[in-house]
Amino acid sequence: MKRVKLPQPISGGLLLSYKCTAECRHCMYACSPKWKGDWITQKDLEEALSQLGGAIRPSPWGDQKVSLNYGLHFTGGEPFLNFELLLKAVEIADELKIPSTFVETNCYWCSNDEVTRERLHLLRQTGLKGVLISVNPFYAEYVPFERTNRCIRISKEVFGENVMVYQLEYYHRFKQLGIKQRISLEDYLELTRREDLTEKAELFLMGRAGYQLKEFYPPYPAPIFFNEPCRPAFLRNWHNHFDNYGNVLPGYCGGISLGHWQDLDRLIREGIDLEEHPLLGFLVAEDVQGLYHFAKDFGYQESGEGYLSKCHLCLHLRKYLLSKKDFEELNPREFYVHVE
Ligand code: SF4
């Protein structure tokens, strides 16, 4: 296969920046306060939203409702770190009539009711349809749970049904345990059971998770993952991401660029040149075995510690390859600096 056409995206997330107040152990995009914080410019914001806007599909319940895999969301990093920019993004999206828009937040900014209510109201008045609030023990290491709780309560006042709590299982667990402040993962696991982490809710072992959660998940040798498909599929039309550097990221795969969203029409019509981007050739075919042998040709040695998942192996291989050659499809570069 020499070229592959990008499916027309029908939903996804726009990363305003990778900068975040937290440095969660499971972060797919390796976000943290250490990133340069190159926020998307207003010009790029206008261009990206115009490129994406026309094809974004509304929630099955209508364009005023929100659903995780429909519409467009504003994310990061932590988008509330640059509230003016977030408001601008919402305003442009509203002018373009992009349906089912929502913002994803870790709630760090919800220090009191007034600020929380004021910001959420402003977003609602500017055209935002809903909010996605992140809850799990990794966020709780950085964000006092009382702020998360406040954000959920006031978001429901402002956005009604259009509030998604990801993940609800953890929200109930935190309430039940009476947690109010930050809590370390180790202390949380003392209060609960170790299985709370591994069984309670969905967790993709990708991005930083492969490096930071080694003590909680069993490692396997590389060949175990050779014939495993990517889950969800590598190339798909829903829930892709578009970042502040112009990268089109497949699904949740941090550090992989399918091209520039300025070229989106061409990538959809003519496809991606896989000869110019050899790593994408393996990734599109979901062939981690091929990628492994390709990396071996560059001198890669299988890790004696094993890998937690196919995505961990994939990232380990990409990180190594990037240390050997400047592959354009491995972007943004800073992801690889902050991922461990
Ligand atoms: S998971 Fe979210 S809150 Fe945590 S570091 Fe990543 S972007 Fe920030």
Ligand code: SF4
């Ligand atoms: S194996 Fe690689 S390409 Fe496939 S989903 Fe995981 S990170 Fe993405």
